């Protein structure tokens with residue numbers, strides 16, 4: 001896909017992986033609508049991208065766990081930019097605990113952000129894409145879904161990502177009939193705010209963390225394949241991650 005002038009929504013775009021994706025897409029000429037909850041960091045990111053690339057970038061304060069916010073995001077995008085060519089579903093939160101210690105409110109927050117946030121936003125953008133017989137939807141899932149059983153102390157987070165991955169795999173086949181592309185990205189551990197509790201542990205083993213750029217490369221690959229092909233899933237895993245211990249231990253991760 002030639003990204004010049006294409007209209008793209010990115011959720012969770014003010015920091016980490018989403019911000020890195022936004023910068024690369026803007027460098028390739030895409031117009032962007034960036035969504036995140038915190039207005040100040042969102043404004044800062046919008047300004048940085050505009051200053052560096054000169055493309056059209058709009059920030060819309062959005063909590064993806066709220067249906068009304070998602071509707072507002074789609075309405076503003078359509079009004080300001082027109083058709084939505086690409087959706088990057090990326091906003092996500094983490095919560096690592098042995099299940100008996102996991103705060104009850106975290107369970108609801110994870111489900112509403114990491115699962116419902118993705119599914120509902122796809123539902124809101126999909127009909128115009130079907131009418132135009134074109135569109136690409138890229139979703140940040142997780143490399144932890146490759147483990148069976150899913151990693152200890154991550155069971156709520158990972159099981160929701162497993163459910164999301166299953167949903168997206170089914171949707172891939174359903175929407176393929178309408179020429180819509182659905183791709184899941186499965187990253188290993190990436191150096192972002194989501195994993196900042198790992199700073200102490202990984203200070204002598206930085207190689208265990210991937211740069212967000214490794215994930216951005218997967219997004220760019222998904223958007224660059226020929227029109228009649230679509231990568232269903234792309235996993236990018238750090239070469240230093242031990243297969244038997246894919247996630248950093250709970251005790252270590254809590255230590256700061």
Ligand SMILES: NC(=O)c1ccc[n+]([C@@H]2O[C@H](COP(=O)([O-])OP(=O)(O)OC[C@H]3O[C@@H](n4cnc5c(N)ncnc54)[C@H](OP(=O)(O)O)[C@@H]3O)[C@@H](O)[C@H]2O)c1
Nearest residue numbers: 012014015016017037038063064091092189190192193194
């Ligand atoms: N980092 C990793 O190791 C890793 C590995 C595999 C998969 N992933 C997935 O990759 C995605 C991005 O993670 P990241 O590491 O880049 O995280 P991050 O650095 O913590 O950034 C998360 C972004 O999402 C936004 N966000 C969080 N909750 C939101 C909500 N309810 N509504 C709207 N925006 C929200 C944050 O801004 P506000 O807080 O201002 O809303 C921020 O812009 C997540 O889905 C995560 O599960 C990450």
